[in-house]
Structures are given as C-alpha cells and as structure tokens.
Amino acid sequence: MNDMSPDGYTTEDGRSIGPVVMEMRNITLRFGGVVAIKDISFDIREGEIRAIIGPNGAGKSSMLNVISGFYKPQEGEVWYMGEKRPAMKPYQVAQQGIARTFQNIALFDGMSVLDNVMTGRIRHMSSGLFAQAIWKGRAEREEVENRARVERIIDFLEIQHIRKTPVGRLPYGLKKRVELARALAAEPSILLLDEPMAGMNVEEKEDMSRFILDLNDEFGTTIALIEHDMGVVMDLSDRVVVMDYGKKIGDGSPDEVRRNQDVIDAYLGVAHD
Amino acid sequence: MAQPSQATDGMDSVPALLQRNATRFGGKPAYREKEFGIWQSWTWAEAEAEIEALALGLLNLGVETGDFVAIIGRNRPHFYWAMVAAQSAGAIPVPLYQDAAAEEMAYVMDHCGARYAIVEDQEQVDKLIEVQEGLHQLEHMIYVDPRGLRKYDHSKLHRFIDIQQQGRAARHEFIDTLKARREKLNYDSVCVMLYTSGTTGKPKGVVLSNRNIIEASKSSADFDHLSRDEEVLAYLPMAWVGDFIFSIGQAYWCGFCVNCPESPETMQTDLREIGPTYYFAPPRVFETQLTNVMIRMEDATRLKKALFDHFMALARRVGPAILDGHAVSGMDRVRYALGHALIYGPLKDTLGLSRVRVGYTAGEAIGPEIFDFYRSLGINLKQLYGQTEASVFITLQPDGEVRSDTVGVPAPGVEVRIDPNGEVYYRGPGVFEYYYKNAESTAKTKDEDGWVATGDAGFFEEGSGHLRIIDRAKDVGKMADGRMFAPKYVENKLKFYPNILEAVVFGNDQEICAAFLNIDLTAVGNWAERNNIGYASYQELAGHPKVLDMIQDHVEEANRSLSQDPMLAHCQVHRFLVLHKELDADDGEMTRTRKVRRNVISEKFGDLVTALYDGSREIHTTTEVTYEDGRKGSISATLQIRDAAVVPLETAKAAAE
Numbered sequence: 001m002n003d004m005s006p007d008g009y010t011t012e013d014g015r016s017i018g019p020v021v022m023e024m025r026n027i028t029l030r031f032g033g034v035v036a037i038k039d040i041s042f043d044i045r046e047g048e049i050r051a052i053i054g055p056n057g058a059g060k061s062s063m064l065n066v067i068s069g070f071y072k073p074q075e076g077e078v079w080y081m082g083e084k085r086p087a088m089k090p091y092q093v094a095q096q097g098i099a100r101t102f103q104n105i106a107l108f109d110g111m112s113v114l115d116n117v118m119t120g121r122i123r124h125m126s127s128g129l130f131a132q133a134i135w136k137g138r139a140e141r142e143e144v145e146n147r148a149r150v151e152r153i154i155d156f157l158e159i160q161h162i163r164k165t166p167v168g169r170l171p172y173g174l175k176k177r178v179e180l181a182r183a184l185a186a187e188p189s190i191l192l193l194d195e196p197m198a199g200m201n202v203e204e205k206e207d208m209s210r211f212i213l214d215l216n217d218e219f220g221t222t223i224a225l226i227e228h229d230m231g232v233v234m235d236l237s238d239r240v241v242v243m244d245y246g247k248k249i250g251d252g253s254p255d256e257v258r259r260n261q262d263v264i265d266a267y268l269g270v271a272h273d
Numbered sequence: 274m275a276q277p278s279q280a281t282d283g284m285d286s287v288p289a290l291l292q293r294n295a296t297r298f299g300g301k302p303a304y305r306e307k308e309f310g311i312w313q314s315w316t317w318a319e320a321e322a323e324i325e326a327l328a329l330g331l332l333n334l335g336v337e338t339g340d341f342v343a344i345i346g347r348n349r350p351h352f353y354w355a356m357v358a359a360q361s362a363g364a365i366p367v368p369l370y371q372d373a374a375a376e377e378m379a380y381v382m383d384h385c386g387a388r389y390a391i392v393e394d395q396e397q398v399d400k401l402i403e404v405q406e407g408l409h410q411l412e413h414m415i416y417v418d419p420r421g422l423r424k425y426d427h428s429k430l431h432r433f434i435d436i437q438q439q440g441r442a443a444r445h446e447f448i449d450t451l452k453a454r455r456e457k458l459n460y461d462s463v464c465v466m467l468y469t470s471g472t473t474g475k476p477k478g479v480v481l482s483n484r485n486i487i488e489a490s491k492s493s494a495d496f497d498h499l500s501r502d503e504e505v506l507a508y509l510p511m512a513w514v515g516d517f518i519f520s521i522g523q524a525y526w527c528g529f530c531v532n533c534p535e536s537p538e539t540m541q542t543d544l545r546e547i548g549p550t551y552y553f554a555p556p557r558v559f560e561t562q563l564t565n566v567m568i569r570m571e572d573a574t575r576l577k578k579a580l581f582d583h584f585m586a587l588a589r590r591v592g593p594a595i596l597d598g599h600a601v602s603g604m605d606r607v608r609y610a611l612g613h614a615l616i617y618g619p620l621k622d623t624l625g626l627s628r629v630r631v632g633y634t635a636g637e638a639i640g641p642e643i644f645d646f647y648r649s650l651g652i653n654l655k656q657l658y659g660q661t662e663a664s665v666f667i668t669l670q671p672d673g674e675v676r677s678d679t680v681g682v683p684a685p686g687v688e689v690r691i692d693p694n695g696e697v698y699y700r701g702p703g704v705f706e707y708y709y710k711n712a713e714s715t716a717k718t719k720d721e722d723g724w725v726a727t728g729d730a731g732f733f734e735e736g737s738g739h740l741r742i743i744d745r746a747k748d749v750g751k752m753a754d755g756r757m758f759a760p761k762y763v764e765n766k767l768k769f770y771p772n773i774l775e776a777v778v779f780g781n782d783q784e785i786c787a788a789f790l791n792i793d794l795t796a797v798g799n800w801a802e803r804n805n806i807g808y809a810s811y812q813e814l815a816g817h818p819k820v821l822d823m824i825q826d827h828v829e830e831a832n833r834s835l836s837q838d839p840m841l842a843h844c845q846v847h848r849f850l851v852l853h854k855e856l857d858a859d860d861g862e863m864t865r866t867r868k869v870r871r872n873v874i875s876e877k878f879g880d881l882v883t884a885l886y887d888g889s890r891e892i893h894t895t896t897e898v899t900y901e902d903g904r905k906g907s908i909s910a911t912l913q914i915r916d917a918a919v920v921p922l923e924t925a926k927a928a929a930e
C-alpha cells in the first residue's frame with residue numbers, strides 16, 4: 001500500500017488522493033435478529049475510487065444504504081467532512097452532496113432522458129413551484145443554467161442521440177448510463193454506485209469503466225462502488241473493502257486484497273462453522 | 274491542355290477565398306456545430322480569426338513549407354479550420370479516415386511522413402502512440418477533446434485551444450511569416466493530399482492543387498446554381514474527396530455555411546434541424562432511410578398505411594414528371610398537392626429533406642426504386658460520377674434529365690472519351706497533379722495529354738448522350754465460353770432488394786455465375802419479427818431456411834430481370850449462399866468506403882467458393898473475425914448452398930427479340 005499520511009497518498013498512476021471525506025466507525029446494522037453489518041469501519045478519501053466487494057448477501061448494499069442515509073445503523077457513527085453526521089433522511093443526505101445509482105435502475109420511465117437527468121439538478125434549484133409555472137425571471141434563468149450543466153453531462157456520457165427518447169424505450173445498458181448521468185447532475189462530492197455493471201455485456205462494461213475512470217479524472221469525483229465483477233473492481237479501484245457475512249474481512253489496495261487468504265476463502269468458498 | 278492560366282481576382286487558393294469571404298460577408302455564418310444541445314455558430318470573420326490563430330500556432334510549433342499535417346477526426350469545424358490553417362502555414366493537409374485501424378494509419382502516416390497530426394480525441398492519440406515506433410517523422414500531436422488525456426506525457430502532445438492561444442500570443446512574431454507564406458500560394462500549389470480508399474493494393478496519395486479544387490468547385494457550383502445561402506450538413510468522412518469539395522471547395526467558393534452534427538448517432542436529428550438545401554449522400558444512406566420509413570409504415574395504423582400507399586402510388590406515377598417540369602394533367606396536379614399536404618410534406622420533413630434544392634448520390638449504383646421514391650416526393654435527387662483523381666466531378670446529371678441508370682453528361686470543362694476496350698477516360702481542370710511518391714502509378718493512370726483512366730467500363734447512350742457505367746474495367750472479365758462477365762452489374766441488381774445488404778458474384782473463367790450474399794439485419798430482422806421467426810444471432814438468422822427461401826426468391830427475380838438484357842443474360846446467378854458474417858472493413862473484406870474487395874474475399878473464403886462450384890449442398894467453415902478493439906476471434910458455421918432457377922438463354926433471347 002502507498003504511504004497513508006492523513007493528507008492523502010499518490011496512486012500508482014499518479015493521481016493524488018486527498019484527506020478522508022467520509023468515515024464509517026464501528027457500524028452495526030440489524031434487521032430484527034439478522035445482523036446485516038457487524039462492527040465495520042472504513043474510510044473514503046477525497047478523489048478516490050473505493051470499492052466494496054463481497055459475495056451475495058455479504059451486506060454490501062446495506063452498507064451503501066447506510067452511507068446514503070436510507071438505513072439507520074443501531075450502533076456506530078458516520079463521519080462526513082470531519083463532522084459526525086446526525087440521523088438524517090435520505091434527501092438530507094443527498095442535499096449534503098451524496099448521490100447514488102441503484103442496482104435495479106430507478107428512473108422515470110415515461111420521461112425523456114433529458115428530463116430524467118434534469119431531476120438530478122433539483123438540489124441546485126431554488127425557485128418555487130409558482131415561479132416555475134410562470135417561468136419568468138429567476139425560474140427561467142435557473143433552468144437555462146441547469147440545462148447547460150446537464151448538457152455537459154450528456155456530452156460527457158455520450159448520450160446525445162437519446163436526449164429526447166423516453167427512458168422506458170431504452171436498452172438496459174443505456175438506462176444505466178442515464179442513471180449515472182442523473183447522479184452526476186447533482187454534482188455530488190461522493191458518488192455511490194450500486195453495481196454499475198450488473199447485467200452488462202463485455203463491451204458495455206468496458207464503456208462504463210471508461211466513464212467511471214474519466215469522470216473521476218475529469219471532475220475529481222469521489223466514487224464508492226459495489227461490484228461483483230472482480231476484474232472490473234481490481235482494475236478500477238484504488239482501495240477495496242471486502243465484506244463477507246456482514247463482517248469486514250479485508251481492506252487495502254487491489255493487490256493486497258487479492259493476496260488476502262480470508263478473501264480467497266470467501267470467494268472460492270470454504271466451510272463455515 | 275485547356276486550363277485557365279489564372280483565376281480571377283487573385284482568388285487562387287483556399288486561404289485567399291477565406292480572406293475574401295471574411296471581408297465581403299464576414300457577419301454571415303460559415304460554420305455551425307451542435308454542441309451541448311445548442312447549435313454554436315462561427316461567422317466567416319470568426320472562422321478566419323480561428324484559422325489564423327491556429328496557423329500562427331502551427332508556425333510557432335515549427336511547421337515548415339511543404340510539411341505534411343495529418344488530420345484525423347469526425348466532421349467538426351476544428352478540423353476544417355485545421356485544413357485551411359495548414360495550407361495557410363505553407364503545409365499540406367492530409368485528412369485520414371478516423372475509423373481506420375492503427376496499422377492502416379501507420380502506413381499512410383509513414384508514406385507521407387507527416388510531422389504533425391491534428392486529431393480528435395484519446396482514441397486517435399492512442400492509435401498514433403501505438404504505431405509511433407515506426408513513425409520517425411511524427412513530432413507533435415494536437416488534440417481537440419482533452420478527455421482522458423490529462424495524464425499523458427505532454428511534451429509532444431498539445432491541446433488545440435492551447436496551440437491557438439500560443440499562436441495569438443506570438444502573433445507579432447509570426448504574422449509576417451504567415452502573410453508571406455499565404456501570399457506565396459497560387460493555383461499550382463498543393464491544396465490537399467487525399468488517400469484513395471485502396472480497392473486494390475495500398476492506398477495512394479492523390480495530390481490536388483488549388484487549381485483542381487477551385488476550378489472543380491467553381492464549375493460545379495455554376496452547374497447547379499449554388500449560392501452563398503446554401504446550407505449543407507457535413508457528415509461524410511473528411512478523408513473523402515467529396516467532403517473536401519462540398520465542405521471546403523464549394524463552401525469557400527460560394528461562401529455557404531457548413532453544419533456539423535453533434536455526434537454520428539444524432540445525424541438524422543441534426544439533418545432535420547438544419548434542413549440542408551444542398552445534400553449529398555451515398556446510396557446506402559438513402560437506402561437505410563427508405564428501409565426505416567417502410568418498416569415504420571408497416572407498424573402504422575391502417576388509415577395511415579392506406580393513405581401512404583395511395584399517395585405514394587400517385588407520386589410514383591406523376592411525381593418525377595412534375596419535378597422535371599413535364600406536362601401533367603390538372604387533376605393529377607391537384608391530387609399531388611393534396612398528397613403533399615398529407616404525406617409528402619410531413620415525410621420530407623421527418624427525413625430532414627424538405628428544403629433540399631439539389632441532392633446528389635454517387636459512389637455506387639442506386640436502386641431504381643429507391644431513386645424514384647425520393648424523386649417522386651419532389652426531392653431533386655441526381656447522380657454524379659466522380660473520382661478522387663478528378664476532384665470529384667466527371668459527369669453530372671442536369672436538372673430535368675435525371676435517370677437512375679445513367680450518370681449524366683460530362684461536367685463543365687471536362688472531356689470524356691471511351692477507349693475501344695470500353696474503359697472511360699477523362700481530362701479537365703480538376704485532374705490531379707500526381708500520386709505522392711508513386712511516379713509509376715501516376716504514369717499508368719494519367720497520360721502526357723492529361724487523360725486519366727477511370728478504371729471503369731462504360732458507354733455513352735445513343736440519343737441522350739448520357740454516360741452509363743457497367744463495372745470496374747478490371748472486374749469485367751470473361752466467362753469460360755468467352756462471354757462478358759460484369760459482376761458489379763449483377764451485384765447491384767441483387768443489392769436493390771432491401772433484404773440483401775451485400776453481394777459478391779463470381780464467374781470469371783467459370784461456366785456459370787454464383788454469389789455470396791449478406792442479409793440486411795434491419796430489414797430481415799424486422800421481417801423475422803413479423804413472421805414469428807425467432808433468432809439469437811446474426812448467424813442464426815442468416816442461416817434460417819425461411820430466410821434462404823426469401824433470398825432465393827430475390828435471386829430468381831433478379832435472374833428474370835437479367836434475362837431481359839441481351840448483353841448480360843448469361844450472367845444469371847445459378848448458385849448462391851448466404852454468408853454467416855457481415856463483410857466488414859475491419860476484416861479487410863471491404864474498403865472504408867464500403868466497396869467489396871473481391872480478391873481478399875475469394876481468398877479468405879476460398880473453401881466457400883469451391884463449394885459453390887463443386888455442387889455440394891452444404892459446407893462447414895471457420896472464419897477469422899476482428900473485433901472493434903482489434904482483437905481477433907473466429908466463428909464457424911455450416912452454410913447451405915442453394916440452386917436458383919435461371920431463365921434459359923434461348924428463351925431469354927427469344928423474349929428479347
């Protein structure tokens with residue numbers, strides 16, 4: 001692993017990673033008697049691509065939902081930007097600058113791609129319902145500004161040709177891209193991606209990997225992602241957290257994780273007591 | 274040789290035309306490009322400033338007179354500026370096909386010895402870096418889109434706007450050099466070097482002078498009365514001579530606006546938004562559009578379908594006559610006007626062709642049904658016959674004398690003659706200077722009097738004086754019994770069926786003709802859906818017995834039509850097979866302009882050719898394929914070989930008599 005000073009480190013490909021922006025401290029999450037997450041701690045640094053991996057049912061999505069504020073852990077603390085985060089509703093978390101995509105695409109099917117992506121800008125709009133309806137003055141100015149930003153994202157993700165197409169008519173791979181566009185439109189400080197490559201073919205995966213790397217490179221967005229495809233994870237991420245049965249069994253650079261015996265066991269399968 | 278010694282008013286180079294346009298109508302739009310969802314535009318004065326900044330930047334980078342500057346990217350104003358800036362700085366622009374594989378690019382880059390390359394994005398930068406080892410001359414690369422390139426070593430890599438910025442900053446230092454180099458340009462100086470697609474062998478660098486480009490643009494613009502109010506959409510490869518003539522030659526000569534689409538995928542939407550008045554497309558584009566219209570009409574409501582069928586029948590009957598200004602009864606005119614309000618107008622609008630005043634198609638033969646479809650809607654679609662070596666224009670169809678089976682009369686200033694062996698020759702002001710570093714080919718193609726061999730066989734039609742092209746002269750062969758074998762003619766007949774994408778006909782030195790066919794996935798896929806035929810892959814669909822039945826019907830129909838032509842009745846297709854993969858430029862089976870490479874195909878699929886002639890019913894074969902990222906794989910399939918019914922020659926003769 002690279003030198004881990006409090007101010008950050010430099011990756012193998014020469015990107016400089018900043019200080020910790022988000023920290024999970026001893027998180028435990030229970031659903032009744034089921035322990036989904038058991039005493040897990042890890043941090044996410046600024047500008048980093050951080051992956052959470054693990055076999056099915058390891059608690060990865062639960063972890064993401066804790067970060068996004070959807071689940072409230074029974075024990076433990078979430079620290080964000082150097083402050084302990086109080087209990088929050090997901091929309092409040094979103095307003096703090098944490099955006100996400102979903103494992104099973106959650107877009108508005110009847111709306112066009114453009115409108116879907118525009119919904120990502122809501123936290124940057126302040127004019128009221130009435131002003132929006134009349135669409136004069138500030139409301140108009142705001143829409144023009146926000147549309148301009150959205151167009152940059154559309155250009156970045158190369159979805160110009162489907163700008164006006166209703167999302168319901170799009171193939172799966174493109175829907176995933178639209179969802180990423182919407183999350184990006186929020187200009188998040190942390191972007192949470194829940195299985196961005198699930199169900200994609202090799203070419204689509206390569207495209208998506210390219211987009212993730214480029215957006216990290218271009219906008220410096222911090223990314224936390226959950227992914228099953230080990231090849232993708234190892235290629236993309238700077239540091240990896242490995243979970244199994246709700247516990248953290250590994251944390252470190254892809255190489256370190258790959259050599260970790262517990263991780264190998266979890267993936268190849270050994271008998272659990 | 275009849276050539277004007279000098280152009281009038283000192284308009285003897287493309288940069289000079291740019292100065293003129295910027296001075297005379299500087300406030301008029303010269304370029305538009307859709308970016309971030311909005312059409313951005315540059316006036317002639319602004320374009321001139323951009324080009325000057327870039328030219329100064331190039332001088333700052335050390336561009337010398339006579340240097341080659343490779344330009345690799347899709348149609349964007351930046352690359353058109355780059356072409357003119359390179360010439361202004363005394364260099365020679367060499368546009369390359371941006372979808373070419375790295376090795377193909379390496380050959381051309383090495384052949385011209387380009388010291389500079391102006392490219393679009395990371396993809397092109399990566400390709401050049403990959404082959405840089407062998408390119409000792411390449412010094413600097415300039416890219417437009419910075420995405421993903423942040424971490425690259427920037428000692429020899431520069432961003433387009435940075436180069437322009439440096440150019441502006443160093444203006445006082447280089448402006449005199451720039452002016453001097455610009456003034457030195459004249460009719461004889463090289464305007465551009467374009468590589469031919471290389472249907473045979475290695476690509477050749479065709480050197481075109483300002484005289485070639487400006488004379489060809491001037492006379493063709495006069496021929497079609499093009500004005501500075503035209504709008505064109507630039508979407509065809511920049512490395513192709515046609516795009517250079519339309520988007521630079523004619524645009525600078527006339528002063529009209531060149532519009533660049535947002536991305537290749539949005540071309541149809543952009544076309545509709547711009548509504549070009551002057552439009553060029555290869556037959557393939559028209560075919561695809563028509564196929565799409567037909568597919569969507571199949572799914573339309575009954576009323577709409579009935580209206581469409583009714584008015585299209587009317588349009589086919591009277592539309593072309595109305596377009597050509599022939600006599601049509603008053604009643605039909607009223608009906609046609611009603612049809613225009615209900616069907617033709619909205620359809621043309623959807624196609625983005627409502628404002629087209631002059632439309633051209635060339636490169637390949639166009640199917641008569643397709644051609645007539647567009648003309649019957651009132652779109653003035655015409656054909657031309659041209660070559661890179663001619664600066665495009667050899668023959669053109671004048672308004673009112675348009676037919677699908679001829680290519681028109683010689684372009685203004687161009688002389689055409691037919692050799693006794695049938696090959697077409699031409700000469701005129703557009704004739705290229707020479708092939709770069711290839712005196713042998715130059716001498717073989719262009720004789721001392723300036724006559725150029727086209728390599729095509731054709732004849733002038735009695736009466737109309739229009740030229741008809743039959744085939745490539747070298748492809749015209751002889752069958753075993755000594756009769757003429759013209760594969761392209763037969764292939765075109767087959768390709769006119771929407772279900773058939775490509776055809777390759779064999780028959781040289783053989784008793785009978787046989788063919789490889791490619792299905793059109795869009796058309797056949799739609800047909801399969803309609804007929805409840807399930808398929809998992811292209812290969813499976815291509816081998817489906819019902820698809821083969823349908824294709825067989827097409828082949829037999831084409832045979833019947835061929836039997837009507839006394840010259841070529843013996844070229845009917847006796848046996849055929851449907852290929853398990855699409856012929857593709859990445860596999861070397863076609864050129865980048867999608868012309869089939871016969872030799873490559875007959876070599877690569879040698880086992881299949883043998884099977885066509887040895888009477889077998891089916892054959893198992895394995896074929897190597899190249900994926901888009903350059904990796905190789907292979908697919909194997911068992912192909913059926915079908916016998917198609919042919920019209921016996923004796924009956925054919927009797928019918929013809």
